[in-house]
Amino acid sequence: MKRRHITPHVQAALRDTPVVFVQGPRQSGKTTLVQSLKEDGHDAAYFTFDDAAVLAAAQSDADGFVTNLPPKVILDEVQRVPELFRAIKRSVDTQRQPGRFLLTGSANALVLPKVSESLAGRMEVIALSPFSQGEIEGQREHFIDACFAKAFNPGNYRDAGWPALAERIVHGGYPEILTRPSNARRQAWFGSYVTTILERDVRDISNVQGLRELPRLLRLAAARASGILNFAHLARDAAMSQTTLQRYWALFEATFLVRSLPAWTANLGTRLVKSPKVMLGDTGLLCYLLGLDVERLQNDALMTGAVLEAFVGIELTKQITWSETRPALFHYRTHTQHEVDFVLEDAAGRLVGVEVKKTASPSAGDFKGLNHFRDAVGKKFLRGILLYTGSNSVAFGPDMHAVPVSALWRMQQ
16 A cells, blocks of 8 residues: 555644544545554544445434544545534534544535534644655655755656656546556546546535536636636636636535646736636546547647646645645746746745746756746745756756756655
């Protein structure tokens, strides 16, 4: 079993917090993670609301269900029983014991009203994504913290270039996919996965009608990956009202199918684009929705830049959750078309720009956006990093570096 990098964070939360909520996409490994904690000494009884009998018992009498639970429990897929959260609140207020409730959910706790209202101040939320590239290879990534280190020493990495990256991108990080050797079997899994989320998980958290429109809308979202999110344009292409679209989009975000990358903004005396970018939660899912297999991605230049950027953004998002620096992640774009794919900002306000290029031979011109960003933000700028599809790290100045994409999971501090 592959060890997850957030495991120590979950263990630490259980030592001082009554309710710990591990949230993330369905099939990302939440159940495996929480059950593995038993081996590390967290002695808790396990119940899943995917079990019809357990679900019925909790729905019929939430207070009675919670009252009769053992002293410490793991409750899996709790978004299916929203009435449970107030019962948990009452139980915690009566007996505030660390680690009493370890919850998992395939819907974002912060957008479930009964969760946020009932368990504020009593619960710690920890995000679990599908496997990162480092988790797949069995090593911890240090790229995020290295970006903010006083000295930046990226090193060189033997890399097969774009063909090897394309395979990683198409496979993605869902644990089940890693066991499926053929493209046909991976496609079958993703098809069932999307159907399950749209027909069950979305219904669990909403009363939305017209769910037949959701698969097409999700594909339209995938086609805009790494692009600016424009609800008016998307609503036009989807042939639905903007109000309906935004309601559906909120459901996609709640179930971790999509996420929005906010724009970095400041009072710089320049006009900045403030709209977020579109991100999906996994590049394997993204490629499935776009009809991309490994061969097509390796040879078709139409979507490769956007898909590679999405891959980097997803890996950065995962690494932030266990990094020591814990920076915020943004994108940067001006109305004069200067842009940086990703901006990392730490608690001290220091900024690291990350640009992604599908090239094996970076040039000074590839740093145009990073140079503009450095000049715009001044002393807050720490360094700029260009991730590219080669093997050698090259300095393009004291604070500008071209670094192989594989440094994301192989770089050491």
